Amino acid sequence: MIKTRKDLHFYLKEDAKRNGKPKSLLKYYMSLLSGNENVHICRYLRFLRHYEHYFGFRLSRLGLRYNIRITPNTCGYGLRIMHLAGGGCRINPIKAGNYCGFNGGVLMGTKDSFENRPILGDHVAFGPGAKAFGKLTIGNNVFVAPNAVVTKDVPDNCIVGGVPAKILKYKEK
Numbered sequence: 013m014i015k016t017r018k019d020l021h022f023y024l025k026e027d028a029k030r031n032g033k034p035k036s037l038l039k040y041y042m043s044l045l046s047g048n049e050n051v052h053i054c055r056y057l058r059f060l061r062h063y064e065h066y067f068g069f070r071l072s073r074l075g076l077r078y079n080i081r082i083t084p085n086t087c088g089y090g091l092r093i094m095h096l097a098g099g100g101c102r103i104n105p106i107k108a109g110n111y112c113g114f115n116g117g118v119l120m121g122t123k124d125s126f127e128n129r130p131i132l133g134d135h136v137a138f139g140p141g142a143k144a145f146g147k148l149t150i151g152n153n154v155f156v157a158p159n160a161v162v163t164k165d166v167p168d169n170c171i172v173g174g175v176p177a178k179i180l181k182y183k184e185k
Contacts, residue, residue: 109134
């Protein structure tokens with residue numbers, strides 16, 4: 013959670029580093045004009061982090077434009093969103109850890125009531141079209157395969173896939 017200006021700058025730096033934002037201002041604006049997807053994602057994340065810090069209002073307009081919905085103050089630093097052209101993202105967990113990654117078409121949210129939402133650990137990645145519903149916990153260092161539907165808890169260090177998602181493989185540490 014971003015509480016101080018120092019936290020805000022740290023989150024912005026980590027998000028930019030993770031999404032490959034160009035270092036020079038000229039390259040940044042050229043990438044924006046050419047339609048570079050990563051730069052547009054960095055722009056959305058910058059507004060998200062400022063919204064979390066200052067409680068701004070421009071985030072909802074950018075969310076409509078880029079087809080992204082992320083609940084403020086839920087995602088840790090180093091957030092990465094890839095391939096918006098695949099259908100946008102709807103990310104609504106109770107808490108997502110640091111260095112999480114989401115592809116296009118990811119849907120994460122409630123089941124029956126607002127309290128029944130997922131909790132994600134650190135270094136969790138969702139493939140394109142993956143979904144997670146209900147009150148569940150996804151451990152650290154987990155990859156959710158494309159088009160998988162997670163409905164139960166997932167332990168640390170594994171790859172899950174299928175409908176409903178099952179453990180396909182454990183990762184070596």
